[in-house]
Amino acid sequence: MNYFVFQIKTALSNFGRNKVRTVLTSLGILIGVLSVVILIALGLGLRNFIQGEFDSLGSNLLFILPGDVIGDDGQFSGGGGGGVISTSFDERDVSSLRSRINAEFIVPLYTSNARAQAGDITKSADVFASTQEAFTLFNFEPESGDLFNESDVTKRSKVVVLGNAIAKDLFGEPSNAVGQTVRFSEQRFKVLGVLKEEGGGNFGGPNFDRGLFIPYTTSFVTINTDRKFFAIYVRGSFEQDVEELKSQIERALLRRYDEDQFSVVKQTEVLNAIQSIFSIINTVLLAIGSISLVVGGIGIMNIMYANVTERTKEIGIRRAVGATKKDILFQFLTESVLLSVVGGVLAVVLAALIVAVVQQFFPLALDATAVLVALGISSAIGIFFGVFPARRAANLTPIEAIRYE
Amino acid sequence: MIATEKVSKVYQIADGEFYALKDVSINIKDHEFVSILGTSGSGKSTLMHIIGLLDRPSSGKVLIDDKDVSLLSDSELSSLRGQAIGFVFQQFNLIQKLTVLENILLPTQYVKGKLGFDAKKYAMELLTRFGISEKANIYPNRLSGGQQQRVAIARALIMKPTLVLADEPTGNLDSKTGEEILKLLESLNEELGVTVCIVTHDKNVAHRTKRQIFVKDGQIVAKY
Numbered sequence: 040m041n042y043f044v045f046q047i048k049t050a051l052s053n054f055g056r057n058k059v060r061t062v063l064t065s066l067g068i069l070i071g072v073l074s075v076v077i078l079i080a081l082g083l084g085l086r087n088f089i090q091g092e093f094d095s096l097g098s099n100l101l102f103i104l105p106g107d108v109i110g111d112d113g114q115f116s117g118g119g120g121g122g123v124i125s126t127s128f129d130e131r132d133v134s135s136l137r138s139r140i141n142a143e144f145i146v147p148l149y150t151s152n153a154r155a156q157a158g159d160i161t162k163s164a165d166v167f168a169s170t171q172e173a174f175t176l177f178n179f180e181p182e183s184g185d186l187f188n189e190s191d192v193t194k195r196s197k198v199v200v201l202g203n204a205i206a207k208d209l210f211g212e213p214s215n216a217v218g219q220t221v222r223f224s225e226q227r228f229k230v231l232g233v234l235k236e237e238g239g240g241n242f243g244g245p246n247f248d249r250g251l252f253i254p255y256t257t258s259f260v261t262i263n264t265d266r267k268f269f270a271i272y273v274r275g276s277f278e279q280d281v282e283e284l285k286s287q288i289e290r291a292l293l294r295r296y297d298e299d300q301f302s303v304v305k306q307t308e309v310l311n312a313i314q315s316i317f318s319i320i321n322t323v324l325l326a327i328g329s330i331s332l333v334v335g336g337i338g339i340m341n342i343m344y345a346n347v348t349e350r351t352k353e354i355g356i357r358r359a360v361g362a363t364k365k366d367i368l369f370q371f372l373t374e375s376v377l378l379s380v381v382g383g384v385l386a387v388v389l390a391a392l393i394v395a396v397v398q399q400f401f402p403l404a405l406d407a408t409a410v411l412v413a414l415g416i417s418s419a420i421g422i423f424f425g426v427f428p429a430r431r432a433a434n435l436t437p438i439e440a441i442r443y444e
Numbered sequence: 445m446i447a448t449e450k451v452s453k454v455y456q457i458a459d460g461e462f463y464a465l466k467d468v469s470i471n472i473k474d475h476e477f478v479s480i481l482g483t484s485g486s487g488k489s490t491l492m493h494i495i496g497l498l499d500r501p502s503s504g505k506v507l508i509d510d511k512d513v514s515l516l517s518d519s520e521l522s523s524l525r526g527q528a529i530g531f532v533f534q535q536f537n538l539i540q541k542l543t544v545l546e547n548i549l550l551p552t553q554y555v556k557g558k559l560g561f562d563a564k565k566y567a568m569e570l571l572t573r574f575g576i577s578e579k580a581n582i583y584p585n586r587l588s589g590g591q592q593q594r595v596a597i598a599r600a601l602i603m604k605p606t607l608v609l610a611d612e613p614t615g616n617l618d619s620k621t622g623e624e625i626l627k628l629l630e631s632l633n634e635e636l637g638v639t640v641c642i643v644t645h646d647k648n649v650a651h652r653t654k655r656q657i658f659v660k661d662g663q664i665v666a667k668y
Contacts, residue, residue: 045553052541356537359498360551360599361526363519438498441537 050374053346061378064342068382068420069389071332072413076390078328079409082321084402086314093310095178099281100306103128103271103288107299127267128301132292136271139291142284143276144172147268149258153223155251157209157216164205166223166251168258174200176272177247184217184232191231192254197261199228203236204248223251224262281305332416335382336424343375343428354432355441368433375425376418383417445639446495446607447471451504453490453662464490465662467504472641474606477633479642479650482659489611491659492643496609497525526551530600532629534612536592538584538599544571545580548599555603563602570598574628590621597628607639608632614649626652 054061105127133147149168154161167173174186187198201209201216210216213233220227228251237247259266275284288303347354354367362370387410394405453465465487472478472495482488493499494506497513506513508528513521530551531537538547545567552563571577574594576587584592593613600608610629614622626649633640642653650656658666 042553042556056541352537353539356539357550357554358522359496359525359531359537361522361554361603363522363554365519366522366554436499438493441498441533 046370046373047377049370050377053350053374054377060342064338064378065382065385067335067338068332068379068417069335069386071328071335071420072383072386072417073390073393074328074331075325075416076386076405076409076413077393077403078321078324079412080390080394080403080405082317082324083406083409084398084404086317087404088402089313089317090310093306096176096306097274098306099275099277099279099284100176101273101275101281101285101288102302102304102306102309103273103292104302104304105269105300107302127269128271129266129268132295133268133271135295136273136288136291140273140284140287142273142279144176144272144274146170146172146176146272146274147255148173148270148272149255149263149268150245151262153251153262155205155209156222157219160209162205162208162249164202164223164249164251165246166253166258166262167245167247168253168255168263170255173252173272176274179234179237179247179252181232182235183214184230187231187252187254192256195256195260196254197226197228197257198231198253200231200252201233202246202248202250202252203234204246205251206230206233221251226261228253332420336379336420339375339378339421340424340428342378343371343425344431346374347371347428347432350432351435351440351443354435355437355439355443358435358437359441364433367435368429371429371432372422372425375429376421379417379421379424380414383414386417387413445472445474445509447507448491448494448501449505449507451491451494451501451506453487453494453499454502463662465494465501468659468662468664469504470495470657470664472607472639475633475637475639476655477630477640477653478655478657479644479653480657480659481644481647481650483645486659487662488643488645488659490662492609492611492641495607495641496529496531497521523554523556526554527603528605528607530597530603530605530608532593532596532600532608532610532613534615536584536589536596536616538592538595540584543581543583544576544587544595547584547595548602550599551603561604566604567598567602570601571595574598588621589617590624593617593621593625594628597625597632601632601636601638605638607641610640610642612644612646613642614644614646622649 128147133145136145146169151166153164153166155164170192171186171188173179179186181200182203186200187196191198199221201221203213206213206216209221210219216230216233219230221230222228234247255263255268273284273288275281285303285305292301292303357367391405394403397403448468448470450467450469451465452463452467455462455464468491480488480491490499494501497506500514508524513524516524539550542550545564548567548570549563552559568577568580571580574597576591576594579587579591584595587595608629613629614625617625629640629642630652632638642649644650657664
């Protein structure tokens, strides 16, 4: 025990004499570890975020999508048959499903881009045309005004529910929007209400905050004159077996389509596919982050070699008074490990601060694994890059070392 | 107690071999006060390094208490060197970033296992004996040459070695201070019974010891 204290004290006293050098060397490791920890936090944060989004939809949700979207291995196969999706669904499919399967919701969805105009302000937005059930399905609630209802769908009312961000863009305050008129697709729509802020849309997903939600029947006479749907969402009741529901849907659709013209995807399959994409992205980011760690490690190695040369005489003196090769090896390893571990610990502290601040705007999460990985990596770097200089020090013959000037 | 048997040290040079030492056999008994005398390049330093276990001979044997040390591993050699032999160098060779007391205690840090005595108390006793006890907690660069050499001698004694090897111990000191250091080494031998071996080129220094070993061109030329 005393021996470790002695070695650590020796290392610290050496750091004390070369403060600038010590700080700069540790800084190299700090930056490397920091980048790795932040990238892990980013990956984890995105994963948690997506998990949360999907969980809020419920696990008994199924998507019916055109084309062969997800392969048998659960990975996205890239939109099926050369990437051209020729199929889309129509009202006939929806009523066919309604008559053949027993589900809580069967919600068709059409989406399109539009330029929304109110007064003299024009903004780009996304049109989502569906039934009133879509609001329940996606857990959307109004911040101001009301949502459209079944009678609006039946009557093809020219009404719109605005996403939070587009409402702010067009009318300043969401509450100002209610009762006003918005023009898009050369039609005028009365604003019924504005949704609460949803977030999302950052990662290529739909941005509901910029959405113009209209009854699908209304879209048939305005922007969706082909009367097509791009997706149909089906949610089973709580106690329903999702697999059973999935095969019911497949049987119903096979009456009209070939097997490769549509996909019925469980929410968990989509989640798995997205997670697998994220783990690839994470791996790539980590590899990039690791480069800075290696650079930091080389910095340590460089300084340790300089240390060995500078302190050759000291090594000789220590050998003369009884230090073994192992003692010298251990002394220099202690120094390089301390340098990198101090860098690693500071990086973790700094990462915690950064995560705490950035979390306000962007999903980031720091967990024990990331911290342990950071500390593990930094000590491994200290050992790996310290061992070569330390061995050079240990292998100096005492007599050459002590004569060194 | 420490002896060499036909020790040679050979270096390979461009035109063949160079014998720094050739068939050197000496014997230093316990409690002796002896000097190894020779000019620069005579091989006296090489001999001291081999006796001090800092270097290994190319051939021949080094015996400590009749035990051949040539077969010992680096760790065994290091701990024997640390415990049985104390070194005093011309350049003092103190570690500048350690205090006087830390320098003196340095050999004790490398002892594996229990020391068997209170090293710090003993270090203070030595400092008191050498008249520099008030310097214990300052750094060597604040000391005069004579004081630094006393610290080096205290470090050489801290493990209670049987042999102190002093390599030109007065070489960096003025004659008055050199004389004080020589008196100190004499008193170690007389009062503490430590074997002292001084390596020097200076006849006056050598004649202060009870026996001289002359080295010339890597060989022993005379023993008294």
